[in-house]
Amino acid sequence: MTVLEVNNIETYYGAIQALKGVSFQVERGEIVTLIGSNGAGKSTTLKSISGLAKVKKGAILYNGQDITNKQAHETTLMGISHVPEGRRIFANLTVKENLLMGAFSVKGKAVIEERMENVFTYFPRLKERMNQKGGTMSGGEQQMLAIGRALMMQPNLLMLDEPSMGLAPIVVEQIFEIILQLNEMGITILLVEQNAYQALSIAHRGYVIQNGEIVLTGTGKELAENEEVKEAYLA
Known part of the structure; x- marks a missing residue:
């Protein structure tokens, strides 16, 4: 079943066209990079x-429903979580407070606590740092x-934007292992990543984007073995 379908979208920043007819899809249970x-x-x-940039042309479908230009809080409530580039945590809030901000629409203290414990199963270090301010922690x-x-x-659908950026190699390995675990638990993942080697090693499928256009697609293995991809992104 198709979870996400992006159809020929065009997005601008002022007069500058950033996306020039981008189209791709993500099937349920996939990691797509x-x-x-x-x-x-x-x-x-x-x-x-996610609704943080306005689409001028084209359409975005999520589980068959048109979500083009919906507000970010609306797409979140529909089941799309976006982890932006640069992490964007609340530096002056504790780990616990940051997690509570992520549950802004969740009803019931018991439900929130259960979800927090689930997060701690993936990230036990966060439980150890629960009362520490986010801004004082390491990048990883x-x-x-x-x-x-x-x-x-x-x-x-979990969308991750450059999760390995600025991290030590051993931490990158940990993050990608967790991405695999999340996928195995049933979360569909759309991964944006400059570390093409790592991304393609875990992706079911991938798309190469250049100058706002999709120029190549294939399985993770096919793209990792493609000579053009190797020369441009894996060298």
Whole structure:
């Protein structure tokens, strides 16, 4: 079943066209990755889906429903969680307070506590740091917190924007292992990642985006073995 269908979308920043007819789809239970260079349109694609960037043309369907240009809080309530580039945690709030912010629409203290415990099963370090302010933690811990906050809404579709950025290699391995675990638990994942090697190693399928256009698609394995992809992104 198709969870996400992006049809020929065009997105602008003022007069500058960032996306030029981007189309792709994500099936239920998949990890799909978008790879490309800086400024290619990867982050804009995620922002267009979640409602943080306005789509001028085209359509975005989520579980068959048109969500084009819905507000970000609306797409979140529908089951789409977006972990933005740069993590964007609340630096002056504690780990617990950050997680509670992620459950802004969840009713019932017991439900919220249960979800928080679920987050701690993936990220036990967050439980150890529960009363620590987010801004005082390491980059890897902040990335864990950003993902944990998104999980508080129990998303059907988790969109991750550059989760490995600025992290030490050993922490990157941990983050990607957790992404695999989340997928195995039934969460569909759309992953934007400059670390193409890591992304393609776990993705079921991938798309290469250049200058706001999808130029290549295939399974993770096919793209990892493609000579053009290897030369441009895996060298």
